[in-house]
Amino acid sequence: MTPPRLYKTEAIVLRQRKLGEADRILTLHTPAHGKLDAKAKGVRKTTSRMSGHLQPLNRCMVQLARGRTMEVIAGCETLESFQRLRDDLDRLSRALYVAELADRFLPEGVESVATYRLLLETLRRLQSDADQDIVLRYYEMRLLDLSGFRPELARCLGCDQPLQPQQNFFAPAAGGTYCSSCGAGAAGSRTLSLNGLKVLRLLQRASYKETGRLSMPPALAQEVERHLRSYIVYMLERDVNAAAFVERLRREQQPLEV
Ligand SMILES: [Zn+2]
Numbered sequence: 001m002t003p004p005r006l007y008k009t010e011a012i013v014l015r016q017r018k019l020g021e022a023d024r025i026l027t028l029h030t031p032a033h034g035k036l037d038a039k040a041k042g043v044r045k046t047t048s049r050m051s052g053h054l055q056p057l058n059r060c061m062v063q064l065a066r067g068r069t070m071e072v073i074a075g076c077e078t079l080e081s082f083q084r085l086r087d088d089l090d091r092l093s094r095a096l097y098v099a100e101l102a103d104r105f106l107p108e109g110v111e112s113v114a115t116y117r118l119l120l121e122t123l124r125r126l127q128s129d130a131d132q133d134i135v136l137r138y139y140e141m142r143l144l145d146l147s148g149f150r151p152e153l154a155r156c157l158g159c160d161q162p163l164q165p166q167q168n169f170f171a172p173a174a175g176g177t178y179c180s181s182c183g184a185g186a187a188g189s190r191t192l193s194l195n196g197l198k199v200l201r202l203l204q205r206a207s208y209k210e211t212g213r214l215s216m217p218p219a220l221a222q223e224v225e226r227h228l229r230s231y232i233v234y235m236l237e238r239d240v241n242a243a244a245f246v247e248r249l250r251r252e253q254q255p256l257e258v
Pocket residue numbers: 156157158159160161178179180181182183
């Protein structure tokens with residue numbers, strides 16, 4: 001359905017970039033219209049009343065006018081500013097990572113209430129005292145799932161047999177797991193411990209409430225992070241526009257413990 005010429009929607013600001021002398025283009029995630037770009041006119045002028053409402057991560061109510069090439073923001077009002085995220089650099093960098101991942105994985109203009117809710121809940125969790133690692137891993141796995149990049153974690157992608165409860169392999173290029181015999185020589189495959197597999201499976205099928213009870217020793221948390229990150233990097237590498245982001249993720253990757 002084509003939205004009317006002027007419409008209101010709730011949105012979370014994923015990112016912003018400069019346009020011309022005084023304008024910005026904002027990438028918004030809305031529930032009903034998915035991800036979209038919108039022009040904010042004059043927001044870089046000191047007199048702009050809108051600029052404060054359009055910071056990245058803000059949840060706001062925006063009024064959008066259909067433009068010829070992209071929507072134009074006609075008005076906006078902050079609903080939630082996530083101040084606690086902005087006051088703490090670690091939290092802020094995690095939250096920006098979460099927003100950027102949504103930007104990279106979501107197609108434009110496709111209704112997506114589920115990813116909107118996931119993004120909003122994740123930002124709220126990052127503000128709370130919840131285990132930040134688990135919040136991020138849960139978000140990554142759910143986002144992959146909802147955006148059509150769900151990794152295989154039940155069977156071996158080589159011989160199609162169910163995985164045995166032992167050390168197996170994880171291979172991003174193949175799209176998930178290999179058994180202990182198929183994975184040994186497979187390109188880009190890395191060992192996956194039994195506990196690592198259990199945590200990845202839990203993240204894939206359990207609710208956040210259930211995963212929130214997890215308590216991972218640091219080595220296991222690192223292993224799970226590494227596998228998920230390498231999978232995300234692999235999926236994004238096929239997108240040339242994600243190159244700089246991929247580079248940053250690579251640099252941030254924890255070295256593998258042996
Ligand atoms: Zn196999």
